[in-house]
Amino acid sequence: MRLKICFAPLLLMFMVTCFHTAMAQQNADPLTGTWKGDWGPSATDRNEVTLELKWNGKTLTGTVNPGPDAIPIETGSFDPNAMKIHLEANFAPRNLRYVVDGTVEKDKITGTWNHPRRKGDFQVTREVRKSESNPAPKPNLSGLKADEKKVVEYLLKDWRDGADDYSITSVDIAMDALRLPASGGTRFRVGNYLKNHPELDEVLRQWGWQTVVLTPNEKLVARAIVNAERDKQKSPGKSDLARLVGISEKESDDALRTLSFFGILKRDRSAGGVGYIAAAPRYVNWQPWLDFQFHRITLSSGRIFCVN
Amino acid sequence: MSLVSGKLSDQSVTVEDSSPDGTSRIRLQIEKGQLVKAEPSSTMVFIGGG
Numbered sequence: 236m237r238l239k240i241c242f243a244p245l246l247l248m249f250m251v252t253c254f255h256t257a258m259a260q261q262n263a264d265p266l267t268g269t270w271k272g273d274w275g276p277s278a279t280d281r282n283e284v285t286l287e288l289k290w291n292g293k294t295l296t297g298t299v300n301p302g303p304d305a306i307p308i309e310t311g312s313f314d315p316n317a318m319k320i321h322l323e324a325n326f327a328p329r330n331l332r333y334v335v336d337g338t339v340e341k342d343k344i345t346g347t348w349n350h351p352r353r354k355g356d357f358q359v360t361r362e363v364r365k366s367e368s369n370p371a372p373k374p375n376l377s378g379l380k381a382d383e384k385k386v387v388e389y390l391l392k393d394w395r396d397g398a399d400d401y402s403i404t405s406v407d408i409a410m411d412a413l414r415l416p417a418s419g420g421t422r423f424r425v426g427n428y429l430k431n432h433p434e435l436d437e438v439l440r441q442w443g444w445q446t447v448v449l450t451p452n453e454k455l456v457a458r459a460i461v462n463a464e465r466d467k468q469k470s471p472g473k474s475d476l477a478r479l480v481g482i483s484e485k486e487s488d489d490a491l492r493t494l495s496f497f498g499i500l501k502r503d504r505s506a507g508g509v510g511y512i513a514a515a516p517r518y519v520n521w522q523p524w525l526d527f528q529f530h531r532i533t534l535s536s537g538r539i540f541c542v543n
Numbered sequence: 544m545s546l547v548s549g550k551l552s553d554q555s556v557t558v559e560d561s562s563p564d565g566t567s568r569i570r571l572q573i574e575k576g577q578l579v580k581a582e583p584s585s586t587m588v589f590i591g592g593g
Contacts, residue, residue: 279563458563462564528561529560531558532547534551
């Protein structure tokens, strides 16, 4: 009997806890908030977009790109069972009616859009308000030397603080900002660390380590080699490669070595020219990804960062 | 372009870019949201995508 009395409050607490959890899950709003991302007709032609969505349990309303040029969502619906949204909005300046269909998965919506003349895809991610977000856990950077840790910590801070600028600052820019010598060894070790630790930041998972680890010269050298392979052309020779990319032959050799170190290119003398080919089929058909793209922004204030 | 014409619209901005199908470098100079220089001169700048 005594045992039963002791258990009663515990059982009640357990039931209340379960009920609260179930209610919280049921009431969790999968849509309301600010969503940011990009849209476009192809993987290489993207435009930034912001969606402000409000879901009251029955009706989905909101605006596209809130501000002076906001476009109101005229028709909006959400199927919470299938987690599908449907939006329609009229872009008056061009007299175009956009129809958007997407699927909500946790804090991400992906889908397609079309208007009478074009179509494409989009992806947006829900912004977490700073007050709601947990502070970033301190990454475990064991195995890195002091300078290498500084570079990784600089990047993680820049990516997080610069999220509004879509900053995806690269390793060489971080090293320059920290006034570290342009040592290939430091960059190799930091690059290799980022390659093997995608859990460090969403930038690495979303854009790939290649985009932040390789320099513009290395990206252009990679392109010259893999695009020739893709187009079934002979690989460029040493002097041609340097001329194509606008760098010295030594810089071109250094870039080839780095690309080989990171497993992007591999030696194959049968390719002719400098004797390198893509180390994986993904790199021959790289353009769905942004591995070898760069968009480097320099502000008059001196700040340098990259965007995609 | 939406970044330089939005959040960075009061700044002098240099964008170093490249042609994705080739190895040509492209350099854009943007002053307060307005494109003032594009190198090489054959560069075609498309704004918007939809």
